[in-house]
Amino acid sequence: MKNTLSPSFSRRSFIKTSALAGGGMLIGFNLFQACKPEAKPPVDISQLNFNDFNAFIKIADNGMVTIFSPNPEIGQGVKTSMPMIIAEELDVSWDNVHVVQGALDTKNFTRQVAGGSQSIRFGWESLRQTGATARQMLINAAAAKWGVDASSCKTENGTIINANGDKLSYGEVVKEAAALEVPENVTLKDPKDFNIIGTDASNVDIDKIITGKPLFGLDYKEEGMAYAVVLRPPAFGKKLESYDDAATKAISGVQDVVRFGDKVAVLAKDTWTAMKGKKALEATWTSDSKLENTEAHDKILTDLLNGKEFKTMRADGDVKKAFAAADQVIERTYESPFLPHNCMEPMNFFADVTEEKVRLVGPIQTPAGTARRVAELLEREAEDVSVEMTRMGGGFGRRLYGDFALEAAEISKLAKRPVKVVYSREDDMTAGIYRPSIKYRISASVKDGKITGYHLKEASINSNMYGLIPNFFPAGAIENYQVDVAAYDSKITTGAWRAPYTNFLSFAEQSFFDELAEILEVDRIKLRLDLLQKVKGTTDERIQYSPERLENVIKVAVEKSGWGNAKEGVYQGFSAYYCHNTHVAEVAEVELENxxxxxxxxxxxxDCGIVVNPLGAKNQIEGGVIDGVGHAMYGDLSFKDGEPQSKNFDKYRLIRINETPIVETHFIENGLSPTGLGEPTLPPAGAAVANAIKAAKGIRLYKQPFIKHMKAKAPLG
Structure with missing residues (x-):
């Protein structure tokens, strides 16, 4: 069935409305180099005569199409998948499409952000509408040229065809089409007629990535630019009292030393020289009377859980009454450590601050917000600040904050020259921003073998905005249900980490339900499915998940994994979770080696609805699962006197390539609009593994990382 939209807006407003797709398309690439390193485009695009259709599309007079990607590319693949959506509705050959990275443009694009796994979800309808509207304008131009009714014409791979079989390429009518009014009615394709969406497309930058072409922030350079490496306080709570830069300035190639706040920047001709200069600095630091430690945090969070200063996020029924009347109350506490982001590409940014303008270039998930903060810092007008985006070697939430871009801007202003701030791995791991340490306490009341009450408490280091989601499962499934949060304000900087809110909560809740099933002596799958039955047909608009879709992924997981029929020596663990608008179920298989x-x-x-690019989607799913497994098993960051105890990979344990599991992916095909994909497969992984470890070793885990706490329970190997 075709979908007809009646936008009823002017050409100018169409540009703005289509920009709602600003959930993103991303970064520049040359499709014709994607397969063969020496392959060349069929034409020199720079010499083509282009006509703009809107903020997203340019069509040349030879029919070549350029699609602009306004959002940051952090490896989530939207630079490939979002242009695919436009190209599908525009009805052009994917081989004739080029994608170009757009700069920050708040007039034509909205939501130029990479975060929350929302780009495809927010952009789906607007991107389709963008392509379909341009296609209709091309049809209208061709119909006028032929003197026929536009409804008698169709398109195919960049060509308009009339009822007589006459053909005109898009390039032959592009000038006339660009001058037309925006059509009142636009027909979108029926999904069954998709030719591009749903097919595998290689990452559009893949050739440049594997051959080392300059794409990333670390690649960016300009003539006359200085490299800046920054000395920051060695611990949270320390301040710079004084420094001696004599030895630093004596190093050949060091160009300047600049203090800003409690930091000192060394500017040099190259990164290595700047790093040597930083190492030669002699600094004196003053400390707060009380610097924070992991052991102290443990007690602080426990005291918060035992205290009464909570904010209630949701309260259904009467939890206290249900607990008082219960035959049994089960209570468990789950603990997680701080985690760094550890992007493959350390933080970096270029800034050139002059009297006339502020020019920023680099990898950033929030270009608009960063531009605004830089303008405020430098006391400049917002229009003075421009941001050009490079591809990112990982983001995971760390590049939402832009503190490194602010550093670059401030150093450039003080040094009166263009600079590029570059973090070492040690800088990257010790400067913040971390996933906060959190404790969850979950309690359930049981009466006559049934769960009658559920109380979830969160105690978090810093703001609990990164904690609980009160309207996810099991909200609505248990009559007496309450969610409370409390936080301790710390000097340690924390923030979003891949799958914020849910990356640890999923482990806690799904482990708890597994243990409840054991205690109640009921099947763990049936327990979850029975709870979901109670949510079906709910009129509670607060409930964000679909019980039907969650039930379906659970049943398919049981079938596809061979649940309960694993061969001898293979132990299975189950988990199912909803987050970022997507429903996921996972079964982990564990074997014992020594x-x-x-x-x-x-x-x-x-279940993420329509899958735009299956190849890219599988990459996201596999990456999320492996990330979830790795951090649940090994990830740990502690503090002593405010100082991170892991500063590089010699002490911080990441999952290794020989430890990565096979990930077998199955999509639910339901034809529904796409939802998030970059993050939803990470949260369930930890619980699936923990439940499998319980089956294998009889150890019920309540703390991450698992390897560390299993060793504490019993020797391994």
């Missing part, structure tokens, strides 16, 4: 649990395979069922 009595140490090893995750061999994860079967992952994903």
């Amino acid at each position: 009595d140490v649990p090893v995750v061999k395979k994860v079967t992952c069922i994903v």
